[in-house]
Amino acid sequence: MNKVKKITGMALFLPVFCMLLVMLVNVIYDAANGNFAFNFFTISVRNGILYGRLIDILNRGSEIAILAIGMTLVVSSSAGTDISVGSVMSLSASFCCMLLAGYGVASASTLAMPLFLGVLGGILMGCVCGAFNGFLVAYLNVQPMVATLILFSAARAIGLLLCNNVIVYVRNDSFGFFGSFLGPVPTPIVIAALCILVISLLLRYTALGLYIQSVGINKKASRIAGLNSEKIIFLCYIVCGLCAGIAGIVASSRITSADSNNIGLNFELDAILAVALGGNSLGGGKFRLAGSIIGAYTIQAITTTLYALGVSTEQAPVYKAIVVIIIVTIQAPPFKAFMKRMSDKRQLSKGGAAV
Amino acid sequence: MKNKKLNSNTLLLIITIVLFFVMYAAGCIVYSDKGFGNIQTFLNLLINNAGLLCVTCGMTCIMLTGGIDISVGSLIALDCMILAVGMEHWGMSAPVLCIIVLLIGIVFGMVQGFCVGYLKIQPFIVTMAGMFFGRGMTAVISTNQVSISNEWFVKLANTKIELPFGAYTNNKGALQIPFVRLTVVVALIVLVVIFLMLRYTKFGRSLYAVGGNEQSAVMMGLNVPMTKLKAYVLSSFLCSIGGICFCLNTMSGNVQQATGLEMDAISSSVIGGTLLTGGVGNVIGSFFGVMINGTISTLVKTNGKLLSSWSNIAVAALLCFFIVLQSVFAKIKEKK
Numbered sequence: 001m002n003k004v005k006k007i008t009g010m011a012l013f014l015p016v017f018c019m020l021l022v023m024l025v026n027v028i029y030d031a032a033n034g035n036f037a038f039n040f041f042t043i044s045v046r047n048g049i050l051y052g053r054l055i056d057i058l059n060r061g062s063e064i065a066i067l068a069i070g071m072t073l074v075v076s077s078s079a080g081t082d083i084s085v086g087s088v089m090s091l092s093a094s095f096c097c098m099l100l101a102g103y104g105v106a107s108a109s110t111l112a113m114p115l116f117l118g119v120l121g122g123i124l125m126g127c128v129c130g131a132f133n134g135f136l137v138a139y140l141n142v143q144p145m146v147a148t149l150i151l152f153s154a155a156r157a158i159g160l161l162l163c164n165n166v167i168v169y170v171r172n173d174s175f176g177f178f179g180s181f182l183g184p185v186p187t188p189i190v191i192a193a194l195c196i197l198v199i200s201l202l203l204r205y206t207a208l209g210l211y212i213q214s215v216g217i218n219k220k221a222s223r224i225a226g227l228n229s230e231k232i233i234f235l236c237y238i239v240c241g242l243c244a245g246i247a248g249i250v251a252s253s254r255i256t257s258a259d260s261n262n263i264g265l266n267f268e269l270d271a272i273l274a275v276a277l278g279g280n281s282l283g284g285g286k287f288r289l290a291g292s293i294i295g296a297y298t299i300q301a302i303t304t305t306l307y308a309l310g311v312s313t314e315q316a317p318v319y320k321a322i323v324v325i326i327i328v329t330i331q332a333p334p335f336k337a338f339m340k341r342m343s344d345k346r347q348l349s350k351g352g353a354a355v
Numbered sequence: 356m357k358n359k360k361l362n363s364n365t366l367l368l369i370i371t372i373v374l375f376f377v378m379y380a381a382g383c384i385v386y387s388d389k390g391f392g393n394i395q396t397f398l399n400l401l402i403n404n405a406g407l408l409c410v411t412c413g414m415t416c417i418m419l420t421g422g423i424d425i426s427v428g429s430l431i432a433l434d435c436m437i438l439a440v441g442m443e444h445w446g447m448s449a450p451v452l453c454i455i456v457l458l459i460g461i462v463f464g465m466v467q468g469f470c471v472g473y474l475k476i477q478p479f480i481v482t483m484a485g486m487f488f489g490r491g492m493t494a495v496i497s498t499n500q501v502s503i504s505n506e507w508f509v510k511l512a513n514t515k516i517e518l519p520f521g522a523y524t525n526n527k528g529a530l531q532i533p534f535v536r537l538t539v540v541v542a543l544i545v546l547v548v549i550f551l552m553l554r555y556t557k558f559g560r561s562l563y564a565v566g567g568n569e570q571s572a573v574m575m576g577l578n579v580p581m582t583k584l585k586a587y588v589l590s591s592f593l594c595s596i597g598g599i600c601f602c603l604n605t606m607s608g609n610v611q612q613a614t615g616l617e618m619d620a621i622s623s624s625v626i627g628g629t630l631l632t633g634g635v636g637n638v639i640g641s642f643f644g645v646m647i648n649g650t651i652s653t654l655v656k657t658n659g660k661l662l663s664s665w666s667n668i669a670v671a672a673l674l675c676f677f678i679v680l681q682s683v684f685a686k687i688k689e690k691k
Contacts, residue, residue: 142679282477312498317491325481
């Protein structure tokens, strides 16, 4: 009993447990269909490229993982969610493609400017959006959800304007690099890994992580303790925008175009879900980056598994919704209190029997 | 002190109302040759936004308690799909289906309200799950676009209620009698009922109390979880009424229907002076918020040359303006 409690009480229990559950479902499904039971885990090399369902999940989950990093910081510092990340992704992608193709050009095979300038422009656009959100939240004390609601509806529309209301194609291999392969490994995986590495090193070797948590737990107290609370929240939103920009470039590079209407659609929800699934409280304060990242890949694993089970793209949300409700119910304080009461009662009756 | 607080909120409401009239007047002057000044254009504004108005009333009630409901758009899609598929493929009668849709709204709201009120889960997460669920269930029922050709429903949708005044001659010289649809009447009734409820009933006042300060509400002896649950039931119920209005306008069911409607409803409420922190706002402001939203998109459509994304940007800019204004007022109040 104590051992079970020890394991369930562990910090990363929930996300890891969900991940294992998804894997189990996959194994059972494969076995039931007469395939090799561990099909899910096999990784092979075909044409010099890594191949396998795990790789696919890691690859497709890159954007959510990158977004989840920024979202974790925002949730932790300001106790609110940034719902504009999906739209900002789309705007960054549009801006980047517009720079690369030239304004008003619908399809370009030669780049109008050096690749890194275009990509940098896209990422900077993300930062600017993040700064806008951060300014509203940190300095004007606007509720995070309302503040980000502005860009949620505007960013996608601005992206459409930048692209002159068409889908801009950049048919150039150098731009497609971010969505294709670096040697045998898909580039998005590498980019996501780099982002995770940089942020986690930053949090580990500077006091930033501590500052963010303390601002999230009590903004006023941190202010009195000498922290510039506003600046820290502002910074978190910029990082979130930066992550959205990077994710946007990866997403548009995959399809070598800027599809303003569809890039990043509903990604904000996945990113928020990843944070919640990672065992982080959406009320701010303490956070675990590792949890969010495992959460992000778990969501992608759920999505991929659902598709493998033959659920259509449009029907998949039903199952996602059920998963969300179960997870948040388990995390809810009243539910925990209820479970504790139950176990207390059980122990009480046991003790009574012994006497 | 209390007087001051009322003043800044009333000021916001007045700004909203003035803005609407200025915007509309500007439209009348600039696009007078395109018939913008006709009374029917204004009535069309009401007709097109009847569904949104119902939804926004519900949204305002929830926002008063400090919550949020982002599931409304997908609930409307679900309602429309049930109505469309029910009439066309299951062969059920239209009135029965309308009642079923309203019941689904109540159950939907009960589940969400229970999670928010009793399990104390963040409203955003709960209704996000609701949004996934609604949209997904719509796809489970049917992924095709289903058009409605039910006789009773078509008759209902085509009912014109002609106004006794304001007849005018159009460009071609024919006499036009201004009319509204049934949906407008429903939406206006909803608006009046909610206005009276918020002002004069115990439930309405407790919504303000819960949103203003939850702890004092508990100490006053209010049943906070129950009030929240009721608010969500009310919102989903109104949303279902809005769904039927919406369906009467579009006459079809479609998975992608009403995407982003929740954001329209929220922005209308905020423009109308409702604070997302709860406790402040009323439905009159929300009404003008919806009207401003509708006017902007009508203006963009009437222009004809502008891309439709401009209306999104304009609404967002307006939202930004009001949010900044609210926060400035709050800062001024703090200093005093």
